[in-house]
Amino acid sequence: MAKTIMIVDDSASLRQVVGIALKGAGYEVIEGRDGKDALSKLTGQKVHLIISDVNMPNMDGISFVAAVKQIPAYKFTPVIMLTTESDPAKKQQGQAAGAKAWVVKPFKPEILLSAVQKLVLA
Template sequence: MGKHILVVDDSASIRQMVEHTLKTAGYEVTAANDGQAALELCERSRFDCVLTDQNMPRMDGLTLIKKLRSMGAYSRTPILVLTTEASDDMKSQGKAAGATGWMVKPFDPAKLLAVASKVLP
């Protein structure tokens, strides 16, 4: 069975592009439209990796990362941020929150798959 990735983004088109890219490469994908929905999914299911946007309604990506890192099951799970935010300050906040990596939109599907294969051996 392939690795299971949770994709979190409030943009349906981004979710669909990321899902398609990952599914084509053999990953199992579940999607959530904001951080709150993602947190609820993570409380019920186990994912091998979480790929989250930063700017979303109800709960942003950094808050989601902090909450996931406080849960035992997600303390070491790779969490990647895929966002339009490219500032060094935001990246350092992401690192401090526990993000494994940071990618800027628009994303390159080949780069996304390279990062996924690196964090999901």
């Protein structure tokens, strides 16, 4: 059975690029437009990994990750932050919220897929 990955980004084109790379590698994909939209889609189904942007309207990625970690079903779901943010203070905030990896845009799909393969829940 395919593993499910959630992509959270306010850029439709970025969600599409990441989605194509993930689907090409055999993953199922759920998309969220921002943290709020993504939280509404976490309804108890198994999600093996979350890839989230940091800077988004309505709810930013760090607040989103912190909220996800409060939901028992997703407490241990690994999160990769995919962002233009390279500020070490932001990275620390992301890690404190529960992010496991930080990939800076623009990114190479193979680098992202390598991080996904290392972190995706069995």
